[in-house]
């Protein structure tokens with residue numbers, strides 16, 4: 389038998405590289421292979437919006453100031469499209485986000501992991517087989533052995549399938565299309581998100597890259613009754629954010645496996661992280677923070693409990709860090725799908741109360757919970773708007789006070 393790695397990480401995206409970094413922080417000198425089918429730098433379809441929470445995790449893993457050379461974007465503008473007269477709110481987030489193309493971000497995180505001692509590997513993992521003593525991975529043309537494997541191989545995770553675990557069911561899987569286009573003049577300094585009022589949950593975005601371009605896109609839930617074609621996604625983007633698709637290039641679509649699916653980390657030596665564990669916020673499509681956080685938990689669990697107990701250790705860490713938040717976002721997403729008034733009521737309440745705006749940012753980008761006053765304010769708006777009817781009052785653009 390050839391060498392046995394302490395840890396093989398499948399996928400060198402944010403979740404995988406964070407896992408490698410965390411493992412080497414907990415146990416310097418551990419033998420960690422960071423494997424990917426792609427040559428880096430590689431693109432990954434994304435809105436490129438990176439929340440400060442994700443950068444905090446990366447700083448804790450030894451990568452402070454990773455994207456400080458990219459302009460901070462303070463302003464967030466949320467709107468509900470209701471014949472262009474829906475409620476809206478614009479305000480400065482307590483901490484700015486950054487918009488960093490994934491060709492840059494992912495390459496930097498991976499480089500950090502390699503500098504910390506991870507060994508780079510190239511190959512496509514086809515299957516994993518976990519036994520009492522370790523895991524065997526079938527990789528293009530060869531077999532590898534590891535004590536523990538972290539599956540960070542994204543939305544279509546081959547490792548997850550190989551374990552016999554299903555991906556998210558309909559209702560918890562979205563598809564989004566993104567491209568890069570010259571930024572619309574009024575959108576150069578803000579992240580704009582426009583929620584569709586007829587299809588829920590669905591929204592269009594424009595995130596300024598800082599070089600005269602914006603990352604623009606549109607995503608919605610997959611449904612049995614209608615194919616999500618590139619033409620439909622582009623048309624919906626242009627409907628919700630007119631003038632943003634002109635001159636666009638690099639259009640690419642990708643699935644978003646939503647955390648509302650309630651995916652569970654199984655026992656054993658194979659640990660799931662990021663999109664492979666369906667960790668995308670069902671309200672906002674944010675997945676980078678969850679990816680680096682869950683990757684960090686997986687990497688730490690892999691070397692702290694380097695055997696059959698790794699899965700349970702990872703599950704405990706995830707529950708501690710994200711459990712309450714994921715239960716809440718799942719519940720809010722379910723409510724949003726059933727009651728048309730929830731998103732407009734939330735946006736309107738955020739326009740009236742700074743604390744609601746802050747709560748919604750934390751819920752959508754970090755691991756925030758909702759305070760009682762926020763629940764009462766959004767709930768009150770819902771009741772006043774006539775719960776299911778969704779005929780909520782029109783709200784103008786307002787600065788949170």
Ligand SMILES: Cc1cc2nc3c(=O)[nH]c(=O)nc-3n(C[C@H](O)[C@H](O)[C@H](O)COP(=O)(O)OP(=O)(O)OC[C@H]3O[C@@H](n4cnc5c(N)ncnc54)[C@H](O)[C@@H]3O)c2cc1C
Pocket residue numbers: 398399400401402403404423424425426432433434435436437438439511512513514540541542543545546547564565566605607641642643644661662663664667668673674675676677679
């Ligand atoms: C259009 C769109 C817009 C989005 N916008 C945002 C946003 O603005 N902000 C945000 O926070 N999140 C956003 N997300 C979500 C975010 O992109 C994901 O949550 C994030 O990429 C998850 O990271 P990951 O490391 O789990 O997976 P990935 O980034 O997908 O990395 C997986 C890696 O695994 C490799 N791989 C796959 N299969 C194999 C295999 N069999 N063998 C070896 N290697 C393999 C791939 O090459 C890849 O490098 C968006 C998603 C989409 C689709």
